[in-house]
Amino acid sequence: MSAGNIGRFWEWGRKIIGVGRNYAEHAQELDNAIPAEPLLFLKPPSAYVREGSPVLLPHYSREVHHEVELGVVIGKRGAAIPRSAAMEHVAGYALCLDMTARDAQQRCKSQGLPWTLAKAFDTSCPVSDFIPKERVPEPGRLALWLEVNGQLRQSGCTSQMIFPVPHLVSYISDFITLEEGDLILTGTPKGVSAVRESDELRAGIEGIVTVTFKVDRKPRST
Ligand code: MG
Numbered sequence: 001m002s003a004g005n006i007g008r009f010w011e012w013g014r015k016i017i018g019v020g021r022n023y024a025e026h027a028q029e030l031d032n033a034i035p036a037e038p039l040l041f042l043k044p045p046s047a048y049v050r051e052g053s054p055v056l057l058p059h060y061s062r063e064v065h066h067e068v069e070l071g072v073v074i075g076k077r078g079a080a081i082p083r084s085a086a087m088e089h090v091a092g093y094a095l096c097l098d099m100t101a102r103d104a105q106q107r108c109k110s111q112g113l114p115w116t117l118a119k120a121f122d123t124s125c126p127v128s129d130f131i132p133k134e135r136v137p138e139p140g141r142l143a144l145w146l147e148v149n150g151q152l153r154q155s156g157c158t159s160q161m162i163f164p165v166p167h168l169v170s171y172i173s174d175f176i177t178l179e180e181g182d183l184i185l186t187g188t189p190k191g192v193s194a195v196r197e198s199d200e201l202r203a204g205i206e207g208i209v210t211v212t213f214k215v216d217r218k219p220r221s222t
Helices: 006-011 024-029 083-089 102-111 165-173
Strands: 016-020 039-043 055-057 068-074 090-097 143-148 151-157 183-185 200-205 209-217
Touching (some): 006 090, 090 183, 090 200, 090 209
Parallel strands (some): 055 209
16 A cells, blocks of 8 residues: 555554553553553554544443543654654654553453454544644643543643653564554553443643544444
């Protein structure tokens, strides 16, 4: 596949790389240890959903959590990227929600299974419009927030990341070649909680972007 318009990366980007436990207070609220190196997982591009379409709760979960995150959009292919050159591979950002079926994740963790059902379901990656990096001179000083039905649930700053953006880009590229249009989900601050059918999620990067998504339940195949 050839690269398309970076401003619509969700239509043609080939992978979404998630980073878990990148904010200490979030790791602690789920009783997880602070990681010594980034914890990685994948979502497929079919997880993307855009404003105007609902976030759909999968039939097998009763505890889908919101996780508001800074998304990093890759603009230049690279492998084994040194930290000093990492930002040259970043085209921009997006506000993202890493929707997580926490009950499925707990089952996977207790059984030593991969997190696919917890993280990769359809509509598990709502994304804002693309934000060119020129509009974000300090990605390490962004205030992220999320409200459910008008109630503030998450409020954090990207300065609280354990592994900042250049570290993540470099680290991931040692294992997986980063390609134009790829998205990195950089982890969530504390305050995650379950969402329900007909909830309204509003989230933003202060002063830069706001998104709104309705929540619905996905009908089960018969
Ligand atoms: Mg997350």
